[in-house]
Amino acid sequence: MNTTANYIGELLYRYECVILPGFGAFLTRRQSATIQEGTNTFYPPQKLISFNSQLQNNDGLLANYIASAEKISYTDAVAKIQRYVLSLQEKMAQGQRIELSKIGTFYTSVENTLQFEPLQEVNYLTEAFGLQSFASPAITREVYKEEVEAIEEVTPLTFTPEKRRERPYLQYAAAVAVILGVGGFFGLKQVSDTNISYNNKEWQKANQEIENRIQEATFEISNPLPAVNLSIVKDKANTESESDSNISTTVSKKFHVVAGAFRVLSNANQKIQKLKKQGFEAHLIGVNKYGLHQVAYESYENRPEALQALTKIKEQENSSAWLLIKE
Known part of the structure; x- marks a missing residue:
């Protein structure tokens, strides 16, 4: 059993163009979600499949994929594709309709031209996986509007404003929150002032230590210059x-x-x-x-x-x- 059509379907999930060498190319185009007004049917986004019989040169995509999937050589994969194409062409010559699994159907028109009908049930757009089309009933707003107006004429609707229950404990909670906020602010300020004072003292102490070390600096000289004896006349x-x-x-x-x-x-x-x-x-x-x-x-x-x-x-x-x- 030749499973070339299954491999083509798997590649259509990943690529926009899959060429069946010697036969044609399957092309995909993204279509956004649509709503059919006549039937109120919602269709999710999908990939629309089309066929171009002019693109027949082997680009290696399908052959390499088959060779990798079936653990065969690239040459054997190309030969398998050629046998599959020959079988399709023979069936087309006999006037048969050819159905590729999960892809679409091929047939010859009256003008002896190759026609392709894509299969609508399969969506090759991975982003829309799991989404199905559905029909929504029409919303009859005008009918309900007439019913409401008729009811209002007989029994006018009156709205009584809702009385809010007083919650005094919320006021106390707000007052406590304000007090805690003010206390926290002054507490943080005191801590900040203490840290600044401590840092200044430490900085002064470090500067004094550095000054002492500079005054008592000792220079290690591996090869000091000889001293120069100077005769200084002092009073x-x-x-x-x-x-x-x-x-x-x-x-x-x-x-x-x-x-x-x-x-x-x-x-x-x-x-x-x-x-x-x-x-x-x-x-x-x-x-x-x-x-x-x-x-x-x-x-x-x-x-x-x-x-x-x-x-x-x-x-x-x-x-x-x-x-x-x-x-």
Whole structure:
């Protein structure tokens, strides 16, 4: 049994044109829902099927579909289509009517032309699946209108307005809702003000912490530039002031464990006094190329001794301490 017509019907659900090679093409066109006024019948949207005998070239759609459905080769599918077309042409030559399942009927007219009548019972529009045509009885508005007018003449209709029952509890509920709304507003405002005040305090605290870290900034330099020894002539008053503060600006040792670098000299002096209270022989070791006053925990004559001190300071005091070597 050749099921080519069934395959054509399945493809008409998906495509607007399905060609039966050597015979013709089935075309579909969308039609919107319609109402037949004479019979008050409603028809859902559908695909209208037409046939064009001029389109006979094989586009591969039907053959590929048959090959995939029946698990056969494309060549076998084409051969099956050819046998089906030959059987149709033989029946048409004998003057028989050919009915394709769920598609329509073919026959030869008196003028010996091929005619096609589509089947109306099948709707190939998937969007209208399940919708059927139905007839609705005509609405006789005028008949009912005359009956109502006749009744009104005999017994006039009067409408009594409905009295609404008072519901005082709704007023109380509305008043409570207003009070709760106002209270909630002020409560939210208080919470918002508290959050703003807290955020401002935290912001000021963070800024102060950042300022302190900047003043005590320590720069780790893997290969620092050698220090430049400058001979500065100072007046007697300045010399006496510096001697009173016990701050040494002349360093003869080569290896220095750096505690920090400060842009302001007074901050560097404060750092020195703090380190001295902790038991270190802290002192200034000059100004680096960034214009910062460098403060050392201590200075040493040889590298092993300096490295040992650096390791101890990094573990116990300041992990950012580093070793400066001045030639």
